Amino acid sequence: MEKIKMTTPLVEMDGDEMTRILWKMIKDELLTPFIDLKTDYYDLGLEYRNETDDQVTIDSANATKKYGVAVKCATITPNAARVKEYNLKEMWKSPNGTIRAILDGTVFRAPIVVKGIEPCVKNWKKPITIARHAYGDVYKASEMKIPGPGKCELVYTAEDGTETRELIHNFTGAGVVQGQHNLCNSIESFAKSCFNYALDTKQDLWFATKDTISKNMTIHLKTFSRKSLTQSIRKNLKKPESPISIH
Structure with missing residues (x-):
């Protein structure tokens, strides 16, 4: 039997522990007997990420941008116990977070849904898809331990040197602080990808934020998303009636 030819390499991101074994089994038993498999291989196992100072994760993400398709095995995001277990140089960040930031994608x-596997809700034929913005926020956050009493501020310094300050908290004792960010063009990209996915799969699109709590970030998120969705609708839908509804 002639194997299926591949014209574009698949970016192959190997993982940790059992996923390495399972992925090898999948390739050996389900893929290579039928496909002339071409891959651009990257070892994202924790030990090799540590050896390369996590450069391998960055390289794999850039390769994905180049070829447009990748498969990634599950990887370990180390905590304090893993740092000790693997004798790591530092507590490396989530590979998923690094890859998503470089791709500026949406998860x-x-x-x-397949025949022969019954879901818990047996009559559920059109399940929900969850879309999550994959750039910024907690995955690219900066964190700091606060050793004792003091004032913590959010400071923006413009190119002309002008500073804008916002008080985060007046600490009366030890604590922690975290700073998050996002980009307007990334928010617009997120909205467009959600619209395109909904259109391709013929699913209604619902947008939800916690604007009663996080007012500035979520208001900007809603504003730029609404702008991007409006542009996408005008560009992609020639008929006035839409095959999907947007909420």
């Missing part, structure tokens, strides 16, 4: 989590 779509959709259930796999």
